[in-house]
Amino acid sequence: MSSLLAADWLVRPLATTDLPLVLVIEQASYRLPWSVDLFATLLQAPDALALGCLQPTPEGALLAGYLCGQWLPDAVEIHNVASRPDLRRCGVARRLFAVLEAQMRQRGCDQMLLEVRRGNLAALNLYLQLGFVEQGCRRGYYRDGEDALLLGRLLAPV
Ligand SMILES: CC(C)(COP(=O)(O)OP(=O)(O)OC[C@H]1O[C@@H](n2cnc3c(N)ncnc32)[C@H](O)[C@@H]1OP(=O)(O)O)[C@@H](O)C(=O)NCCC(=O)NCCS
Numbered sequence: 001m002s003s004l005l006a007a008d009w010l011v012r013p014l015a016t017t018d019l020p021l022v023l024v025i026e027q028a029s030y031r032l033p034w035s036v037d038l039f040a041t042l043l044q045a046p047d048a049l050a051l052g053c054l055q056p057t058p059e060g061a062l063l064a065g066y067l068c069g070q071w072l073p074d075a076v077e078i079h080n081v082a083s084r085p086d087l088r089r090c091g092v093a094r095r096l097f098a099v100l101e102a103q104m105r106q107r108g109c110d111q112m113l114l115e116v117r118r119g120n121l122a123a124l125n126l127y128l129q130l131g132f133v134e135q136g137c138r139r140g141y142y143r144d145g146e147d148a149l150l151l152g153r154l155l156a157p158v
Contacts, residue, residue: 006053006064006091011099014050014066016043021063022052029082032143039068042079047071049078051099053092065092067100075111076104081123093126101155110155118147127151 014022019039026033042048049069054061065083069076083092104110112132116123132151141148 004091006055006087006095009056009064009092009095010054010061011051011096012054014043014052014068016040018052018063018066019043022066025063025065025082025084026080028085030080034080042068042070045070049076049100051096053083053096055084055087064090065096067093067096069114071107071109072113074109075113076100076109078112078114081114088122094130097130104155105158112153112155114151115141115148116151117142118149124149127153131156 019036022039023033023036026039043050047070049071050066051068052066053064055064063084064087066080067078068080069078081093081096083090100112104112114127114132115138116127118137130153132153134149135152136150138148138150140146
């Protein structure tokens with residue numbers, strides 16, 4: 001499928017009404033998925049970063065993926081990024097990051113931070129393609145013993 005498919009799909013803040021579909025995608029995407037309560041708490045936080053990408057369909061817009069995290073004073077920390085399994089490699093994650101980047105520029109924030117499993121090659125490819133660089137490693141960080149790589153990306157000035 002074309003990785004440009006989602007290039008123009010609507011991205012908007014997640015709402016609590018999105019949570020049932022967020023949970024379906026989360027559970028299909030992570031070995032240790034977040035609970036609905038964690039997402040609900042995140043959405044209520046004043047510093048919440050929660051974006052959803054919507055796939056247009058004849059029946060209406062359907063959640064295609066999401067990106068969640070936290071706004072820090074001069075950076076954003078990204079906690080979850082996932083796209084629907086049937087829409088992977090269509091550009092959903094790239095679209096979410098493009099909108100995040102635009103929001104960061106509006107706020108004068110220029111740094112993205114995240115952790116990724118060492119063996120998550122799809123995510124690592126995505127992040128390297130976006131310009132993230134490795135800043136450290138937490139050995140055995142995840143409950144199953146896998147290392148977490150700490151990645152950061154500084155937005156280039158426009
Ligand atoms: C990682 C993930 C979010 C990527 O989402 P996506 O919507 O499929 O990504 P995109 O279509 O925007 O792809 C952008 C780039 O990411 C890389 N990429 C994405 N999936 C890939 C895969 N399976 N293998 C290799 N590279 C991949 C490619 O560089 C791709 O660009 P290209 O298609 O032009 O080559 C998705 O695979 C996912 O939801 N995984 C499960 C959850 C997860 O691991 N999240 C990250 C946790 S840190």
